[in-house]
Amino acid sequence: MAEQLDPSQIMQIGSGFWASKVLLSAVELELFTELGRDGATGAGLVHGLGLAPRAVPDFPDALVALGLLDRDGDGVEAVYRNTPETLFFLDKASPAYIGGVLEMFNARLFRFWGDLTEALRTGLPQNEVKHTGESMFPALYDDPEKLEQFMQAMVGISMGGFEALADTFDFSGYSAVCDVGGATGQLSLVLAGRHPHLRCTTFDLPAVEPIARRTIAAAGLADRVVAASGDFFRDPLPAADVVTMSLILHDWNLERKMRLLQAAYEALPAGGALVVVENIIDNERRKNVFGLLMSLNMLIELGDGFDFTGADITRWCKQVGFQKVDIMPLAGPTSAAIAYK
The missing domain is CATH 3.40.50.150 (Vaccinia Virus protein VP39)
Incomplete structure (x- = not known):
């Protein structure tokens, strides 16, 4: 009998941007910082992060399924908590915070990677240079806020x-x-x-x-x-x-x-x-x-x-x-x- 082939790895990689954006949006919203050491219910996240009610429970439950949050209980009274890793690395109160690089991924690189096919065909960069005609670094060093964001991302x-x-x-x-x-x-x-x-x-x-x-x-x-x-x-x-x-x-x-x-x-x-x-x-x-x-x-x-x-x-x-x-x-x-x- 021929070996049964499984497309699950192909689908997991192909849809990988879904999981990536869930994490990046959680960092942008400072969800892990909001949870801190105490955790919060779904309703607490809606209120604390300014979310639409439709976002819960799908958004925090997706983070649970991805291994990025823990959850105590089920239903509307369930409490979401950081994992040891997200508390250590993604709570801004932690000295080990590495979210800076994820913030940069979200603010810049996520959309630029949508043009990877063009980069592969042309060999040309696909970032701000497409709009300004300048390489990445002059644009970065002319904007103190973006420069500091980039520096902190490199630390992370x-x-x-x-x-x-x-x-x-x-x-x-x-x-x-x-x-x-x-x-x-x-x-x-x-x-x-x-x-x-x-x-x-x-x-x-x-x-x-x-x-x-x-x-x-x-x-x-x-x-x-x-x-x-x-x-x-x-x-x-x-x-x-x-x-x-x-x-x-x-x-x-x-x-x-x-x-x-x-x-x-x-x-x-x-x-x-x-x-x-x-x-x-x-x-x-x-x-x-x-x-x-x-x-x-x-x-x-x-x-x-x-x-x-x-x-x-x-x-x-x-x-x-x-x-x-x-x-x-x-x-x-x-x-x-x-x-x-």
Whole structure:
């Protein structure tokens, strides 16, 4: 008897945008923050979030079925509660809140991904550049509100990898770190918090520096973490014996990737290390789904930016002069490529 074929995976993937939008709308409405530790009935959610009565019970029950909420009881008296994960990661009262990246997905990327077919046919970005003629970054850096939203989103998507890097890589032989494209300075703050001997510089464009300074001051680490500004394609990188780049290389085409790797090599002393944190794709290009989808996101956002495998980054680093490259798994789909000079 022939094997019974099952279309359920095809249908689950094909309708995946339904589940995605339910989560993204819940984050936009701050549902998880509204529930907090106490929970609420369906009627409480209608009142607290300003929902139409028709939204309940379908909306919160869909979140229950997706494993994103718990529910005590049934019917109109049922109480909805956060799961341990949503309370930790999606309640804005939590210091581990990662909703910033989901807010950006909802506000920007959800509609841009509707034009993926056009991107695949043309190789052109499908974001704001279609309407303004400018690339993503000038538009972003000209709008302080959007810039800060983007910076906070990058914190959310990167924090797990930052924490793992601080715990896994041996920083004991190094004294100074320069985080290139450091955004809010979060990686520098994590490293300085874990390793009291380190002095860290977060380096980004001038428009970002005030955001980083505020974040550093709020963390109480201004004595060991400083914000510096410049253009990493034009200006020398600040002196350090470790240079880090997190979710920076994938923004660029190969020629610009190589320029950044060369700049890092030239900035480092002998014995220094470059640490590249990315969603590094497995060499067989079969397993890291998030890394592959992120590379398609670079097509949507930038056209010629792309993610890469461990073999790719190893080859590029050796081409600019690094002697040895290790690939270190971090959190989830994230890994670090460690290149030693």
